[in-house]
Amino acid sequence: MSVKLKRFAGVTVVVMVALLTFTPVVQGGIAGTAHDFSADGWSGGELCAPCHTPHGADSAITDAPLWNHTVSAATYTIYTSTTLNATLGQPNGISKLCLSCHDGTVAVDSFGGATGSTFIVDTDSEYVGTDLSGSHPISFSFDTALATADGGLYDPSTQNSGLGGTISADLLFADQLECGSCHDVHAADGYSNLLRLDNAGSALCLTCHDK
Numbered sequence: 007m008s009v010k011l012k013r014f015a016g017v018t019v020v021v022m023v024a025l026l027t028f029t030p031v032v033q034g035g036i037a038g039t040a041h042d043f044s045a046d047g048w049s050g051g052e053l054c055a056p057c058h059t060p061h062g063a064d065s066a067i068t069d070a071p072l073w074n075h076t077v078s079a080a081t082y083t084i085y086t087s088t089t090l091n092a093t094l095g096q097p098n099g100i101s102k103l104c105l106s107c108h109d110g111t112v113a114v115d116s117f118g119g120a121t122g123s124t125f126i127v128d129t130d131s132e133y134v135g136t137d138l139s140g141s142h143p144i145s146f147s148f149d150t151a152l153a154t155a156d157g158g159l160y161d162p163s164t165q166n167s168g169l170g171g172t173i174s175a176d177l178l179f180a181d182q183l184e185c186g187s188c189h190d191v192h193a194a195d196g197y198s199n200l201l202r203l204d205n206a207g208s209a210l211c212l213t214c215h216d217k
C-alpha cells in the first residue's frame with residue numbers, strides 16, 4: 007500500500023512539472039485576452055468551447071474550424087463607395103463567425119446547442135452591429151486582378167505581409183479578406199485590439215495599401 011502511494015506521488019510530481027513547463031506557452035495565446043471567457047460565469051470555465059468543439063461541430067459555414075457557436079442569421083447593411091473596385095455581398099466565411107457574437111443578435115453563451123442570454127449590446131465598445139456601412143469592407147476576393155484594377159494596392163500573391171509569407175498566405179482566407187485578415191481571434195502576438203500586426207504609424211493598413 008505504501009509503495010503504491012509513493013508511486014502515485016511520483017506521478018503527481020511529474021504531472022505538476024509538465025503543467026508548469028507548458029503554462030507559459032498557453033499564456034502566450036488566448037489566455038488572459040478579451041476572448042478568454044473562462045472566468046465568466048456563462049462559459050462553464052472553458053477556454054475553447056464557446057467557439058470550438060472536438061465533436062458535433064457545425065459544418066454549414068465554409069471553412070469554419072470545428073464551430074460550436076450558434077451562427078447569426080442577420081442581414082447586414084454593407085459598405086458602399088463610388089471608388090470601391092471590389093464587389094461586396096453579405097458577410098460570409100470566417101467573418102460570419104465573428105459577427106455571431108459581435109452583431110449583437112446572438113448571445114455569447116449560445117454555444118454547444120444551448121440558447122444563451124448574455125449579449126454584446128450597442129453601448130459596449132466591442133459592439134459591431136448589423137450596419138457594416140461604416141466598417142472596412144470584408145468578405146470579398148482580394149487578388150492580383152483587384153490590385154491591378156485599384157492601382158493603390160499591393161499584389162497580395164507576391165507582396166510580403168511582414169509575418170513571413172505573402173499577404174495571400176498570411177492574411178487572407180482562400181483569397182478572401184475577412185475580419186480575421188486584420189484581427190487574430192486568439193491574439194497570439196499580443197497587439198492591442200487583437201490585431202495581427204502592430205498598427206503604429208498605420209503599419210497594418212500600409213501592408214496592403216500602397217499609399
Ligand code: HEC
Nearest residue numbers: 036041053054055056057058071100103104186190191192
Ligand atoms: C472567441 C472565439 C474563439 C475562441 C475562444 C477560440 N477560437 Fe479558435 N478560432 C476562432 C475563429 C473565428 C477561427 C477562424 C479564424 C482564424 O483562423 O483566424 C479559429 C481558428 C482556430 C483553429 C484553426 C486555424 C488555426 O489557427 O490553426 C484552431 C486549431 C483553433 N482555432 C483552436 C482553438 C483552441 C485550441 C482554442 C482554445 C484554447 C480556441 N481556438 C479558442 C475562434 C475562437
Ligand code: HEC
Nearest residue numbers: 040056057075103104107114132185186189191198199200
Ligand atoms: C463567442 C463570442 C465571440 C466570438 C465568436 C468572437 N468574439 Fe470578439 N469579443 C467577444 C466579447 C464578449 C468581447 C469583449 C470581451 C471583454 O471586453 O471582456 C470581444 C472582444 C473583441 C475585440 C476587442 C479586443 C480588445 O482587446 O478590446 C475584438 C477586436 C474582437 N473581439 C474581434 C473579434 C473577431 C475578429 C472575431 C472573429 C475572428 C471575434 N471577435 C469572435 C466575443 C466574441
Ligand code: HEC
Nearest residue numbers: 101104105108131132133134142144184185187188199205
Ligand atoms: C482592415 C482591417 C480590419 C478589418 C477587416 C476589421 N477590423 Fe476590427 N479593427 C481594426 C482596427 C485597426 C481596430 C482598432 C480600433 C479602431 O481603429 O477602431 C479595430 C477594432 C475592432 C474592435 C474593437 C473596438 C473597440 O473599440 O473596442 C472590434 C470588436 C472589431 N474591430 C471587430 C471586427 C469585426 C467583427 C470585423 C469583421 C466584421 C472587423 N473588426 C474587421 C481593423 C479591422
Ligand code: HEC
Nearest residue numbers: 087089090091092143148156177187188210211213214215
Ligand atoms: C489585408 C489587406 C488590407 C488591410 C490590412 C487593410 N486594407 Fe483597406 N482595403 C483592402 C482592399 C483589398 C480593399 C478594397 C479596395 C477596392 O476594392 O477598391 C480595401 C478598401 C479600403 C477602403 C475603401 C476604399 C474605397 O474605394 O472605398 C479604405 C478607405 C481602406 N481600405 C482603408 C484601410 C485602412 C485605414 C486600413 C488599416 C486600418 C486598411 N484599409 C487595412 C485591403 C486591406
